[in-house]
Amino acid sequence: MVLDVKLNRRNFLKIAGVAGAATFGLGFGEPIIKALAQGTDAARDEKWVSSVCIQCPAGCGTKVRVVNGKAVKIEGNPDHPYSNGKLCPKGYAGLQLLYDVDRIKSPMKRTNPNKGQNEDPKFMEVSWDEALNDIAARLNQTRNEGKSHTVAFLSGRNQGRAGSVWTTFTKLYGTPNNIGHSSICADASKKARLCMDGTDDYCAYDWDNCNYVLNFGGATLEAWRPTNLMLQKWAHMRRGRPVRAKQVMVDTRFSTTAIKADEWLPVKPGTDGALAMGISQVILTEGLWDRSFVGDFKTPGRKFISGETVANDDFEEKWTLGLIDYWNNVLINFTPAKAGEITGIPAEQIIRIAKEFATAKPSIAAGERGAGAHTNGTYNHMVIHGLNALVGSMFAQGGVMYQMGVPYASSSLKDDDYLDDIAKKVAADFKAHTLERIDEAKSDEWPLASNVYQNVPDNHAKGDPYKLSMMFTYYTNPLFSNPNPQRAWEGFKDVFMVETSSYLSETALYADYILPDAYYIERKQDMAVYASSGYPVTGFREQAVKPIYDNRDSIDVIIDLGKRMGGKMGEYFTLLGNHENMLREIAKGFEKTPGDNGVNGFDSWAEKGAWYKKPYIYRFSNGNFYEWDGAGYNKEMKKAEEEKEEMKDGKKVKTTTVKDPVKDKLLKTKSGKFEFRSSKLEGFTDKQKEILKSELKSPELYAYPHYEEPHFAGKEEGFPLHMSSPKMINHAEGRGANAQWLQERFGVVIGKAWTSWVELNPDKAEELGIKNGDEVWVESPIGKIKVMAVINPGNPPWLVVFPFEHGHWNYGKYAKGLGANPNEIIANLSAVISAQSATNATMVKVYRA
């Protein structure tokens, strides 16, 4: 990193000399040299400040080059193990978002009570005091009316302390409605894992050591997570090591990842589960499962035979549960030929891939929204995750693991001590299911779902379970990113909305107050990374530049609002102080556990921008689990009986409890095993089971990973084409349409920029009489939108690709009116169990406009 450049006269003359030699006696006329000279002469104040990118959730550490108080470049932080000095394209574009002149420059109050797409909100600038006092008064009034639960907090990227502040705020205020956007994001894969190995999280992957990647719809080179690190690891797997790893990409479209992969499997949409099942069957019938993890037949050498049941007693399972039931009930007749019929992938290819996958170990089966964003998404991911168990990749070298937490110090200030009666009652009612969340997550309908974000507009509109009175939005744009957002355009008209974005998003256009956040380069924040490395990493966002407008860090604003609420809540937030206090407090944890880069407290963390500690401490090998003891994976994680003496009824009683570290730390299921028959699902109450089964085409298989036939909106109505609305590499969720640098190369593969488009297969286009560049209508049962058609020779004929990000009605002069939003024709379908929004499950027809 070039730090504090100091060019003195003599050095400068040297450069001039070099250039001069080649420039025909004009040395000093050289403009760049002049600029350099100016830089030195005009006493340049230059520094590099650590920060963390937030164009996507990955949380890459950055360094911001600040010259004379202005941020002039963002680069990767070499000291952050996800960045390694690199960034994905979105990271660089942070500058243009920071300096977007269309940002909201001070708190705003709506003066036009009518809301709608074509309503001018007539915003009026107000002071922070006025805005916060008014909002606090409203909140208190609602609370006093006994309606605190009708206030909802919707959030997207609530990184670091944002998450805890919102959680505490809602808890102390007394509403269960702290709703994240995870259900429109990627909950299917998480919940599939929760059902099978007990961890409700994304996996971490040992890319460095893995030899074979079978990826079901996780766009490694365009989206997925953490994009930047994935790009680095991909190249490393290619050329950075002696053995080249094979990348197999299962995707419905010819994506960048499909282009670059060693093999592309163009599955029919929504059939990933079937493909993974076919592969699973081959692994079992060919006898290629990992015996050290899965176990074996009692008769050595015996294999599974397609169509033949296996007696439970014949097989001894090791770290798995229910494999034989899984075989007998699910896999037994699911031959590669059957899988081929459903997925469109030839049976021979499925067999070959299965064999490769099981023999080229260590192998990883992974995936994300491609397989997940379908009505059967959770089950798809269960079958996929099952593959990791079959080949023994769980916690193995080169396999999958779970991200470790960061050892932050916990605060002495406990929010539980500050619950007043209202807050306590709401918490109790929620626990007793007498009060549900507005999205009905955790209700009998969605017992496992973290959020059902996409259903908020409908539930509010129906008043079922109740109507919302107020809504706060933090880093999320329900009027845009939701499937069929028209529901929110209508539904949220009568909700009092407080938006924290500093961009005039669709949601902001509905806001009654806008409390503009400081942009991420303007604020301090911590950011523990998304899962990938396994070992813990957390980045630090130092304030690189002062807010250029009258904006304030939303976390401080919420703390401020909490203080103004008065009562116990006010007390709590007064003691909490401010955001920086919180950061200083958690950083104390590093005093005990200094990071590998020497970070041992707040200041060094802020300076270096990252704390991390290698290695990942768990490892499965040769049939057992081990823990890192400082030198190697030597400490076996064995079940141990622990004797405890307890006083019971005045007598000393000896109790022996079995301590199972694998169950406690790694396979957190009821059985402590990797479950092919999910005890989580089997543990549903009868009512919950009934509701779940009523949604399934194969209700008897509800507890197993299986291919559940997907449901597609529009299929019955005769809409012939599937639609995928993926993310592009230059797509920063709904937040990048105003960055010129991203927009001017938005579609790297198809070479389009500054617009949206739908991709069509050339034969299909010809059949429909559509030429490259034609305007077409894309119509679904929800509605139709006009957009440009692009012929992509790589896509299959049954598919239309309509990338997401455009179609803003505002969001600054560049984003406004740019292209169209595919969500406006996407039906609101959700995957069972996880409530993952089934973004890829709408069918359409396309015709010339």
Place this chain on the structure above:
Amino acid sequence: MEYTKINGKSTGSYVLIGILAIMVAVGLYEFIQGMIQGHESFGTSNIVPWGLPITSVIFFIGASAGALMLSSLTYVFGKEEYKPVSRVSIFLAILLIIGALTTILGELGRPDRFMNLFLYGPGNLSSMFAVNSFLYTGYIILSIVYLWTTFRDDLLKITKLLGAMAATLAIFVHTGTGAIFGFIVAKELWFSPLLPILFIVAALTSGVALLILILTVTFKLIGYKMDEKLVVGLGKYLTAFLLLQLFLVFIENIVRTYGGMGGGEMSKFLFEGPYSFVFWGIQIIFGTVLPIIILSSKKTMIKVQIASLLAVIGVFAERFSLVIPGQSVPSQQVVGRTMMGLYGEPAVYSISGAEVAIILGVVGAIGIAYIIGLRFIKLLPSQP
């Protein structure tokens, strides 16, 4: 042979000058705008950086060279029957080349740095632009002297010598102009040894045709009668040049279509691409074949005049089909593969008002200079 100045004080003449002056003013305005604001209002792009102005430049240069070569019929080859128009054709040649240079000025991104051409040009004579700036300057000076000698009956020999030199230089000038394009390996449509030859033939075509047209208009306006024999005679040359031109275009495209580096693609683009109508419709059918057909029957004055008009348009179209499609065809970077997006699709150039205004401004200036010339210099033959 006697020459005379024209009176040119009629209202018609002033109205004409007025109209031309408005053209100049509009052109000047656009030029200054372009200089201050940049070329935002142009129709050019980063893929088609050269637009209509460059097309006109080579048209003007061609016509100039053609006109000058024509004058050599009289002064070098002694064909007295063309003497009545020879002096004025030298004058026109001078005006046209100056017009061409003015158009270049209007097309430069930084016309204020025009002098750099002369300051630094000698440092890089591998640039056909640099070479041409000297060729053009030399050509202008030589032509002026040549024109001056035609006024002196005592300098007949020198006139002949200068005429020969000027005609030769005209050939070089236009060969040089052709080489601006012909030396560019990057552009398949341009990179051809035939190109300079095609340029000269096109120059002769446009030179004769334009001369016929201008004289027709001039004579009409000042009330002179055109000499049918002279026009028909020029018509014969026109026929020959047109045929030659057609032949060269044919040969060139045959070669291109037959083989070479993806050359088939290039011809395909020319024949079927977005500009095919300019090539087929305007250049070939309307601008070459049709005048040939007209001229192939017994030539009359009116036929020659119509054919000339068509030929002028044809040559302009020919320049256009060279300059624009040559740039807008997607350039091959990886042979045999189609590139997606912006650089893989033909870049369509749309003619902008600003560019047209600048060109018309130059035309206006040439017109005014021509009228003034006729008034103050004895350029036209005295009418019997």
Place this chain on the structure above:
Amino acid sequence: MVRYGMVIDLDRCVGCAACAVACKAENSVTSSTPEDYKNRRLMEWNRVVTVFKGKFPNVSASIMPLICNHCEHPPCVKVCPVDATYKREDGLVLQRYERCIGCKYCMVACPYQQRFFNFYDQKKKYVERFEKEAEELKKENKNVPITYLEIPYHNPDVPSRISGIVEKCTFCRHRIDKAIAEGKKIGSPDGVEPACTQACPAKTRTFGDLDDPDSEVSRLLRSRRNYQLRADLGTEPQVYYLD
């Protein structure tokens, strides 16, 4: 002699275009607008393109970054009538912005479409858009945010470009010149690199001295089959590709 060049390993390239955006940021290359795109006036010193062969299901594609090749025999230098484009001793093909007359001859001469014309003043264009807002704020005696007055994120190490001149990839000469001045090592993997090379998450690009047999670029070129773009044109690009 020093002769700088770049090796681009397409097997590593993931088509992310981080290089392209990093180049924009580093060299303060004008950002486009939708109009510029429509008019094909993108300034793309560094662009990532996809080339296709065949169609589904027998389809293959290759994603490749393209930059100025700093040709050994650069047609752009040859045609420049005022010597504004020149080849430096160390192999860099550079541009004297203050001398360029904007004839665009180099643009048509470059077989790789790597030269870009400034259709407007970078800075003026940016500022113009907010003039009205700035005026109004001034009238109200309010602070005018810097974002209204200048391109705040312009890299002070590179000059801003006026209208009417041509520009292109400089191999990040300001970085190289600075490194020379500071006596730093130049070239991948551990020396000063151009911004695109430094940015590339896949380490697709390697920059260095082609004349130095020990440099990483030379080593790479020896180790694998390589090619230059349109080598048939005789331009002798100094950017090499590995498949």
